Amino acid sequence: MDDSLAPQVRSILRAARERDVTGERVSVAPRSLAAAFADAESDGRVPIIAEVKPTSPTTEGERLDDPVELAEEMVAGGAAALSVLTEPEHFGGSVENLERIREAVDVPVLRKDFLVREAQLDAVESDVVLLIARFVGDDLERLHEAARDRGFQVLVEVHDADELDRALDVGAEYVGINNRDLARLEVDLETFERVAPAVPDDVTLIAESGVSSPADVRRMREAGADGLLVGSAIMAGDVTENTEALVNAEVVEST
Numbered sequence: 001m002d003d004s005l006a007p008q009v010r011s012i013l014r015a016a017r018e019r020d021v022t023g024e025r026v027s028v029a030p031r032s033l034a035a036a037f038a039d040a041e042s043d044g045r046v047p048i049i050a051e052v053k054p055t056s057p058t059t060e061g062e063r064l065d066d067p068v069e070l071a072e073e074m075v076a077g078g079a080a081a082l083s084v085l086t087e088p089e090h091f092g093g094s095v096e097n098l099e100r101i102r103e104a105v106d107v108p109v110l111r112k113d114f115l116v117r118e119a120q121l122d123a124v125e126s127d128v129v130l131l132i133a134r135f136v137g138d139d140l141e142r143l144h145e146a147a148r149d150r151g152f153q154v155l156v157e158v159h160d161a162d163e164l165d166r167a168l169d170v171g172a173e174y175v176g177i178n179n180r181d182l183a184r185l186e187v188d189l190e191t192f193e194r195v196a197p198a199v200p201d202d203v204t205l206i207a208e209s210g211v212s213s214p215a216d217v218r219r220m221r222e223a224g225a226d227g228l229l230v231g232s233a234i235m236a237g238d239v240t241e242n243t244e245a246l247v248n249a250e251v252v253e254s255t
């Protein structure tokens with residue numbers, strides 16, 4: 001176990017390693033995340049992946065609303081795609097939530113979890129899966145290939161230049177730069193600004209974590225984000241209004 005990780009993150013990783021999965025190998029026909037981003041751009045929406053995140057180690061309390069209703073409200077607010085937590089112990093998520101949400105909406109759905117073993121890919125179908133470079137270590141290439149073989153689009157999450165190099169080495173088409181430091185759990189939007197310039201243009205680049213206002217959205221877009229993944233700021237209060245505010249961050253008010 002990596003001792004530099006925050007205790008909460010070590011606990012997440014321990015739980016991920018212990019989580020058993022049984023089930024058939026999945027084969028998915030994914031909804032294209034790149035096409036969903038292009039659709040959003042073509043009608044003036046910032047491509048936002050809105051996250052159904054009932055709770056987290058850095059959130060007080062838990063949002064107990066029906067996750068399907070929350071997801072539908074996010075789509076009504078203009079979200080290009082959704083991210084659904086399936087991690088049960090620290091985030092209040094479940095694979096059942098993801099299954100129900102994916103059935104209820106038409107947009108691509110990212111499975112947000114802390115996958116460390118190939119069998120865990122088969123727990124549920126989604127359009128995109130997340131692989132966190134720091135968590136999977138030397139298994140990144142093998143897991144990336146295993147996910148692609150099943151039909152998933154893969155979002156490889158990185159936090160620094162070395163992890164970005166590893167993501168590009170395995171041929172990642174979607175890269176997420178996480179502004180949350182997993183060692184201290186602090187969020188700093190400069191992380192994205194520092195790492196993004198080295199990302200090639202043909203990679204779809206996503207800014208993750210810590211985006212809380214339209215000004216933050218504009219800041220990440222100016223630094224090169226094709227899309228943004230936003231959880232806490234959308235989950236706090238009216239999720240449709242919160243999503244709308246971020247999606248319309250680049251709409252210029254006419255006087």
Ligand SMILES: O=C(O)c1ccccc1NCC(=O)[C@H](O)[C@H](O)COP(=O)(O)O
Pocket residue numbers: 008009012051053056057058059178180182185208209210211229230231232233
């Ligand atoms: O969100 C947390 O508290 C957290 C703690 C430890 C590891 C991961 C964590 N979050 C996972 C995520 O990637 C975020 O849910 C996602 O990027 C959205 O972030 P935010 O918009 O800041 O809620």
